[in-house]
Amino acid sequence: MTAPATTSRNWTVRLRNRAVRDLPPEQLMPGEQPVYVASWIYVFGVLTLSAFVVVLVSGGWLAVEGPQWWHTSSTGHFVNSLHLWSVELFMAFMVIHLWGKFFMAAWRGKRALTWITGALCFVGSIGTAFTGYLIQSNFDSQWISTQAKDGLNAAGIGAFFNVTNFGQMLMWHICLLPLVVGIIITVHILQVRRKGVVPPMELDLRDEIPEQVQR
Amino acid sequence: MTATPTVHRTPTTKAAAARKWTGRTREYDLVKEFVIALVVVTVLTCALAALFSSPDEKQITISTWSRTQPADFRQTAATELDGSSGTATYGAPYNHTPDAAQKVGPVSLQHIAGVTHPIDTVNDFVVGPLSGVPADSELGAALVQWKGATTDQQKTWASAYDDALTKAEGDLTKVGPGDYGPVPVMLDRLLAMAQSGGLDGALLSQKQFFQTDYTKPLLFIADGSYLEDQARAQHLGGDQWGMMNETGNFPGQAWLWLYTFWYQVSPFSTSGNADALVWGLMALLTLAFVLVPFIPGVRSIPRWIPVHRLIWRDYYRTRRA
Numbered sequence: 441m442t443a444p445a446t447t448s449r450n451w452t453v454r455l456r457n458r459a460v461r462d463l464p465p466e467q468l469m470p471g472e473q474p475v476y477v478a479s480w481i482y483v484f485g486v487l488t489l490s491a492f493v494v495v496l497v498s499g500g501w502l503a504v505e506g507p508q509w510w511h512t513s514s515t516g517h518f519v520n521s522l523h524l525w526s527v528e529l530f531m532a533f534m535v536i537h538l539w540g541k542f543f544m545a546a547w548r549g550k551r552a553l554t555w556i557t558g559a560l561c562f563v564g565s566i567g568t569a570f571t572g573y574l575i576q577s578n579f580d581s582q583w584i585s586t587q588a589k590d591g592l593n594a595a596g597i598g599a600f601f602n603v604t605n606f607g608q609m610l611m612w613h614i615c616l617l618p619l620v621v622g623i624i625i626t627v628h629i630l631q632v633r634r635k636g637v638v639p640p641m642e643l644d645l646r647d648e649i650p651e652q653v654q655r
Numbered sequence: 656m657t658a659t660p661t662v663h664r665t666p667t668t669k670a671a672a673a674r675k676w677t678g679r680t681r682e683y684d685l686v687k688e689f690v691i692a693l694v695v696v697t698v699l700t701c702a703l704a705a706l707f708s709s710p711d712e713k714q715i716t717i718s719t720w721s722r723t724q725p726a727d728f729r730q731t732a733a734t735e736l737d738g739s740s741g742t743a744t745y746g747a748p749y750n751h752t753p754d755a756a757q758k759v760g761p762v763s764l765q766h767i768a769g770v771t772h773p774i775d776t777v778n779d780f781v782v783g784p785l786s787g788v789p790a791d792s793e794l795g796a797a798l799v800q801w802k803g804a805t806t807d808q809q810k811t812w813a814s815a816y817d818d819a820l821t822k823a824e825g826d827l828t829k830v831g832p833g834d835y836g837p838v839p840v841m842l843d844r845l846l847a848m849a850q851s852g853g854l855d856g857a858l859l860s861q862k863q864f865f866q867t868d869y870t871k872p873l874l875f876i877a878d879g880s881y882l883e884d885q886a887r888a889q890h891l892g893g894d895q896w897g898m899m900n901e902t903g904n905f906p907g908q909a910w911l912w913l914y915t916f917w918y919q920v921s922p923f924s925t926s927g928n929a930d931a932l933v934w935g936l937m938a939l940l941t942l943a944f945v946l947v948p949f950i951p952g953v954r955s956i957p958r959w960i961p962v963h964r965l966i967w968r969d970y971y972r973t974r975r976a
Contacts, residue, residue, distance in 0.1 A: 473683035474676040476970040483692070486685075490692040494700050511711060520711075521704035524905075529696060529703075531910050543962035547948035549672030559945040566910055573908065579712035580902055583886045585869075586877035587893065594757040594930035595938075596764030599748045599771040604874065607867025639672055640967040641958065 468633050476640050481540040484533050485632075491530035492625065496618065498523040499572075503614050507577060527569055534562055546638040554635060557628035564621045571613035574603055585609075712889070712902040717858070717872060720881045721849035726825025728849060731879040732842050733820055735776040737813030740878040743776040749874070750774060757931035765931065772870055777809070780875050784857035785844055794844045797837030804836065812836035893918055913940070 448454055501519050502510060510516035538558060547555040573584050585603045592598035602608055721728040734740035746755025748771045756765035782801065788794055801809060816835040823829035848854045858872040876882050883892070891897035898915040901907030917923045917933045926932055947953055957963060964971060 469685065471682065471684070472680040475679040475681050475973075476967055477683060478681065478969055479966045481966050483688075486689050486692045487696060490689065490696040491700075493693060494696055498700075517709065517711065518704060521707070521709040522700055524709040525703040525707070526696070526700045528906055529700060535910070540966065542947070543957045543960065544966060545954065545957040545963070547954070549674070551672075552948040555948050556945055559947070563941055563945070566908075569908060569910070576711070578714050579885065580710065582714055582873060582876065583882065583891055586873055586882065587898070591930045591934050593745075593748060594765050594928070595934040596768035598765075599768035602748075602772060602868070602870060604870040605868040610867070636676055639676060640970050641963050 462634055463630065467636075468630075470633075474637060474639065477637050481536075481544075482637075484537040484540060488530060488533040488537050489625070489629070491526055491533055492621075494526040495523065495530050496622075498526055499614065499618070507575060507610060511577070523572075527572065531565065531569065534565065538562060544638055545641060548638055548641070549635065551631070551635045551638055554628060554631040557624050557631060561621060561624045561628060564617065564624055568613065568617040568621055571609050571617060574609040575606060575613055577606065707905070710902045710905045715876060715882055715885065716852070717849050717855045717876060718852040720876060720879060721846055721854075724879075724881050725846055725850070726820075726827075727879050727881050729827075729842050729846055730817070730820050730825055731875070732781060732845050733813060733817040733838070734878065735780040735875070736838065736841070737810055737817045738776065739814070739817065740776055742774060742780075742874045742878050748772045757928045759928065759931045759935045763931075774871065774874065779871055780858070781841065781845055784848060784854055785841060787857060788844060788848060788853075791844065793840055797840040797844075800837040801841065808836070812838045816842070894924070913937070 448457070498519055502516070502523060505513075505516060505519075510520040541555065541558065570588070574581050574588075588603050589598055592601060592603060601612075717728075731740065735743060738744070742749060744752050744755060746752040747765050747769055750773065751770055756763045758765075782798065785794060785798060804812070812835050815833050816830075816838040819830045819833055819835070823831075845854065848857070855872060858875060859866050859869065886892060886897065887895065889902045890900050891902070896912075896915050896919065898918075899908050899911045914933065914937055917936060918929060923929045923933055943950060943953070
């Protein structure tokens with residue numbers, strides 16, 4: 441006989457119960473949103489996610505063909521262009537999304553982790569894009585790697601993160617960093633679904649009975 | 656007279672923000688929104704790629720450098736041999752040059768991290784590659800003379816030749832006589848090897864057949880002035896906001912604007928520890944950015960600059976009505 445869900449010692453059951461409790465299906469994929477979720481600024485979150493998908497697909501295509509393919513194939517060059525522009529869009533959408541959330545003070549109501557994961561996603565994406573510039577295997581990557589090494593070496597990071605090592609940077613760019621950014625994005629989205637979209641500021645009393653609010 | 660009730664705003668606002676929304680809702684199809692956004696972004700990306708393409712400036716090889724600017728190559732090789740090049744005097748992680756590591760105050764993370772990619776410019780960049788050249792008796796004799804000399808003697812020969820090249824501005828016909836030992840022969844052969852493309856391969860494959868670590872050839876090229884000249888012509892220099900620029904007219908890493916900014920202003924622009932200082936500052940600012948919700952003052956900026964009134968204008972208007 442299965443033990444009651446709340447007292448089960450089964451790790452699988454406990455994890456499932458926790459997941460269902462924190463993120464019931466109707467909260468994970470809701471069909472409605474609070475009435476205040478009605479601004480173009482909300483679109484930039486999903487645009488960022490969409491651009492991330494295009495980045496992964498175009499980057500995956502380049503990875504399948506190999507790092508030198510795009511120098512010798514017109515199709516490869518076009519796919520490289522798709523990768524470049526999807527990254528530019530991804531970063532642009534994310535910056536707008538971040539500014540929007542900053543001015544909404546979107547960390548209110550125990551949503552600090554949502555902000556933190558968003559900020560870490562931005563930082564991680566900068567690192568991922570940087571390693572992408574290092575593995576272009578052209579003049580750009582020669583110059584960027586020989587210049588960037590000074591900052592990284594001065595910080596002690598260059599001792600184990602060698603930007604002039606093409607093989608090491610390739611692995612970071614196509615494997616480790618996308619995985620890290622992908623995990624952070626997943627946690628970020630789950631946090632948004634779990635905590636809900638932050639409500640407008642001064643939602644409570646100031647809008648209803650402003651004359652009674654002590655400032 | 657009725658007393659006005661006192662309401663403390665902050666706790667109530669916090670509580671309201673944390674409460675689950677129980678007010679009015681509107682239909683919102685997240686999956687449909689994502690699919691439409693994905694289509695829009697895909698089409699936009701394809702359009703940008705088709706219209707603007709992407710840059711692919713051809714790489715510089717040691718061969719192209721030595722054929723285009725043999726004087727710069729020879730001068731650079733002389734500095735590798737006398738130990739005065741950028742790489743030879745760099746310090747960690749390439750060598751143990753005293754006091755070369757950058758510091759923030761008394762702390763040098765560069766020094767603490769240690770020498771993890773050891774490079775001996777004399778042997779790795781010059782003597783080692785030349786030792787693999789077959790059937791050249793004059794070079795063989797020069798290498799025997801070099802290897803049989805003391806370190807001080809080697810340095811004296813190489814420095815004298817380096818100085819002579821500097822005075823002659825790279826013009827071999829103007830290099831005066833001097834005690835250069837085997838250095839002129841060695842650098843002649845290294846130049847020939849470089850121009851034939853042999854040095855590119857020799858620097859890359861010093862350890863094994865399969866190789867993906869370009870540290871040595873890149874550092875050798877970067878020690879010369881050819882690479883920097885090409886980069887500055889493309890507005891990629893450090894004092895040209897180069898970190899966020901790209902070759903041609905393409906957008907680069909615009910998101911590095913703040914990191915690049917510090918290098919343009921004092922004291923960073925004039926400090927010998929600029930890289931360490933800028934990295935330290937950016938680490939602090941990044942930490943502050945991540946922890947905005949917990950920093951008094953910063954977290955209140957959205958209240959002082961009420962952009963949220965624009966974002967939620969419909970909602971506020973409805974409530975007031």
